[in-house]
Amino acid sequence: MNRQFYYILIISAFSLGIISCGTSKLEKGEHLYTGADIEIVTDSLSKKEKKELKEGIKENLTPKPNTSFLGLRPKLFIGNLVGETKKNKGIKHWIKTKLGEEPVLLQDVDRVFNNDIAVNYAENKGYFNARASYETKQKNKTAEVKYTLKPGQRYxxxxxxxxxxxxxxxxxxxxxxxxxxxxxxxxxxxxxxxxxxxxxxxxxxxxxxxxxxxxxxxxxxxxxxxxxxxxxxxxxxxxxxxxxxxKKFRINKVVVFADYNVNELTRKGYEIPYNTDSLEIYDQMYIIDPDNRFNPKMFDNSLQFETGEIYSRKDHNLTLYRLNSLGVYKFVKNEFFIADSAKNLFDVYYLLTPNEMQTLRLETTAKSNSADFVGGEVNLNWTHRNIFKRAEQLRFSTYTSLGMQVGGKRDDNNIYKTGASLELSIPRLITPFKLDVSGGFVPRTNAKIGYEYINRSSLYALHNFNTSFGYLWKHNRRIEHELKLFDVSLVYSQNVTDKYKDLMEDNPVLQRVVEDQLIFGPIYSFTYTTTMYPKRNTVYYRGMIDLAGNITGLVTGADAKEDKQKEIFDIPFSQFAKMEHDFRYYHDFSKRHSIATRLIAGIAYPYGNSEYIPFSRQFFAGGTNSVRAFRARTLGPGSYNPEDQDASFFFDQGGDIRLEMNLEYRAKLWKFLNFAAFVDAGNIWLVNEDEERPGGKFSKNWYKEIAMGAGLGVRFDFSILILRLDLAIPIRVPYYAEDERWRFDDIDLGDSQWRKDNLMLNIAIGYPF
Incomplete structure (x- = not known):
């Protein structure tokens, strides 16, 4: 109790300091401006109309008072604490301007001007005979201005x-x-x-x-x-x-400077408008590219204007969108010049400044996750943006990572990964069938091949080869499609140790981790989102369907349950159907307060040549982007308790069915510091019974096996990087007895052992959803 008393005393003293520091440094006669109070005096308006009018007026008043949070003014406190800075640079100046604020004083407020703003705003909303007055209320060293508006009847x-x-x-x-x-x-x-x-x-x-x-x-x-x-x-x-x-204008000429550089054009004597008499016409376009860096066919799907057609802003914007989405240009600009004013004709010029054609990037990353692993990763990426002169992008990447166990309930093993991939992205569709690719974005044909080596020391090693070929296209900014005609993965194990073999005897499910796997088939995903629009309510949806080995299994009559399992390259191929839906809804209460929600539902069903879903295609729960009160990939399936397994480490728990729900309240505290409070719920289940994981099968009592966690988080939003720290505790644990699953009565933040067993710190980059 004494320790808690001192904590409360310290926090109270610090809060009092923040409150008082904003006013303690004011000169005699100065008052800190705390904001405006708006009163609407009328009986003819509803509460909703009064609220809208009041909020509109308040939004237009200047200046805004110092930032406050729960009655505190931390930015003003920091600004006063730093004091005056002699230079406009350095850490002290950065803290003063970025973390702190100068005090907003009553003398900074033009009350007559704001009074006029209140009247003007009301009249702009139809209250033509509005009148307003103001009075200043001072208390100690603070001051508030009250504006009283009499709007009259609305026209x-x-x-x-x-x-x-x-x-x-x-x-x-x-x-x-x-x-x-x-x-x-x-x-x-x-x-x-x-x-x-x-x-x-x-x-x-x-x-x-x-x-x-x-x-x-x-x-x-x-x-x-x-x-x-x-x-x-x-x-x-x-x-x-x-x-x-x-005048209604038509297009005369379309002129493209495919390799535009203002210095080069000046040096070579080019001028805009440019004399095109000596140029050849390609598909009604004049292409200026002295060094032949680009194939003119690159512009076939991008440039929408044709000679003789009426100007359209839609085609204007569509062309710019498509040129930008080629990925080969740093700047895209267009200009119009009147060619014949009598005939209402003008020429359109596209001035295209290329990016660097080749880039090489080295990245290093430090990692930590809720499974008590820490480590790092090194990535090397090389990109050529115009490998075949039609904006084809060739990317090669290689990486190496190491994860080490530090603490936790059980010993674990270091994980070493290394891999490489080569990907070719072509800005057009190479397909024998037709797809609807209308819209402002260039469709792409993507081909990829990759390899990954995973070594879990003292246990096993895995080789993973994968290749895919498919298409990515958008109708507009909201709708995106991705179709992989085939996606092939070949996984085989190596150096399976005696230690792991002994573990497999007691836990047969571990056998599936090191089984040789051959997975091939089409994958289709559909994405709809409005999150890029500045609206109070936005949504995100992504649906995916994965069909592996279906035609091959049907043709060959494969059936694992009847000893008719078929093989390719001496490896049984997987046959299953998988579907997943991810729906998110965001609501902004104001510029500083919002909620984010997510619902994920998925099912994977094995049949024909497979009794089980391949481990790499199963669902997993727990971790930094899932139910954050549980370690990554250790939640479920169902009411199965992973602590009952006879192993010296927690192995990943996969499932065939996934249901997850998340609710998160987000608040902006300062410029880059955000706060969050969240509740996560969900679990995974199995389609078929597994004797080694009792309680894992999906049943009519599935809702009794939902895990729940709650917590608080802070996010450092540096625009180019968002660092997230979430601290969560379990409030419902599905593998306990039914009458003991709710854990509210067991919460004891003062108990060090309880904190060690239940507090889960998640460190991640970006938002969880």
Whole structure:
């Protein structure tokens, strides 16, 4: 109790220091600005409308007060602690500017200006007769400004029309006017008016009006049409709209500088616009590539414009997206030049600056996981981005890693891995059948071959050869497909020690780890995501199906259960069907607070030539990206207790069925420091009974075998790198007796043995999902 008292005393003193330090260094007469309080005085608005109006006004007020968390101002505390810096560089300046903040004072607040902002914002939302006032509330060395707004009645749109003439652009606007965002009986809203102008502009860009701008469209509102709170609105072209913006343009020439370098062009005397009279035309394009670094066929699927067609912003953007996704260019830029103003023709130029064609990268990594392994890895990667002059990328990589056991409940063995792979990625589809590859991304044909050697000292060694061939393509930014026509893995063991053979006698499941395996078949995955869009609600889904040895098994009549197991190269090939679904949902409460959820469900079913799913294709649970309160790959299957196994180490527990759910609350504390609180639940199960792992088979009582863990985490978000530390404890353990699986009563943070057995620290790179 005395120790806990001192802890509480220290924390309280530190918190008090953070609170008081922000104000203790203020000069006489200065007050720390703590923010604005908005009061909406009206009986005509609902609570929701008042809340939206209040939040909108508050968002536009300046300046923002110092960052606070649970009533504390840690960044202000750090800024004051560091003090003044004489230089604009060095560690002290970095701490002052990145971790700390300067105090925001009352004298920094222009209260009259903010009062006007409150009125203007209300009027932009339709409250035309709004009035506001403010008062300053001071307490000790802090100050708050209270703004009181009387919005009055909100004006409603009585009618809205377009006033247009019979010119080309007038007719074009008339064609899209019926889909207007400005609707009768809706409240007046300036943001909706802006969105309508942008909508018309976007549609005109698809009809050739390249030089048109939203500013060329004006919307007038008349609030005097009736005595009620109504407004009559009409839209029209501004009289000052330039003639160029009213013209519908067509493409004249498409000119590509395939190896653009502004210094080289100047030295060689090239100018833009460029005289193309002496150039040959390739598929309606002029290609300028003096050193012949690129094959013109590379642009077949990328450039969308053709001579004579009407300009389209969609084709404009699609071309840029595809050129960027080739992966061979560092900068992609285009320019338009009027070729014939009388005929409304212009030339389009693409100025393409290549990346370095070859790169060599060496990486070193330190690793730690929840299975008490630490170690490191060295990677060497070589890439050629234009190996056959059509943006084909050839990648060679090799790596070596070592993992060593440090602590834990049991002795384990060092794991040594080394491997290499060669991958060719071609920016087009090489296929006898047709795939729908419409969209802004270049489809790819991928071929890969690789080898990996795994040595688990004093136990066994494994050789793993793999090769694959398939396609990757996108419809748009949200939807991605990957189809591997064949994915082949050949695994065989070597140097299986007597120690491991003895273990296999007591644990036959270990035999499957070192069995020779031949796995081949197609794999298809589908991904849908909206996480790249700045929305409050975003989703991610990935579905995968893996069909191994199906046609071969059916043709040969293979059946492992009836002693008809077939072999290829003296190795029984695997036959199974596997499916997995990964669904994630993200919701942002605000810029600083959000939740992330995930649901994973999968099943793998062996049949025909196989009684079991190959170890490398099974599901696993536990670890840094799974149920974090359990060591990696040691959870399950079902209610089986891995501690009952007669082995000197924890071996990986695989399953045929997986169900996992995760919920995580995320909060942004400082610029790069984030906090998380999470709950994980899930398990794996077997399709068939396994005598060596009792309780592992999936049954009607599966829900009673769900494991659960909870914990807290911190994440250091350095933009290019996210370092994650998650501390978790088990709160439901499926391999205990049914009435003892919930572990709330056993939590004892003061017991060192309990902490050693139950606290699980996960260190990882990136978010878990």
């Amino acid at each position: 409603i749109i009585k009618d809205f029309t377009y006033e247009l003439d019979s010119t080309t652009i007038g007719k074009a606007i008339a064609e899209v006017a019926d889909k207007t965002f400005i609707k009768k009986d809706n409240p007046f809203d300036l943001d909706v008016i802006k969105a309508e102008r942008e909508r018309v502009d976007a549609l005109l860009k698809e009809r050739g009006f390249y030089f048109f701008s939203p500013d060329h469209l004006i919307v007038e509102a008349d609030s005097t049409v009736t005595e009620d709170a109504e407004v009559s609105m009409k839209a029209m072209l501004k009289e000052t709209t330039p003639e160029l913006a009213k």
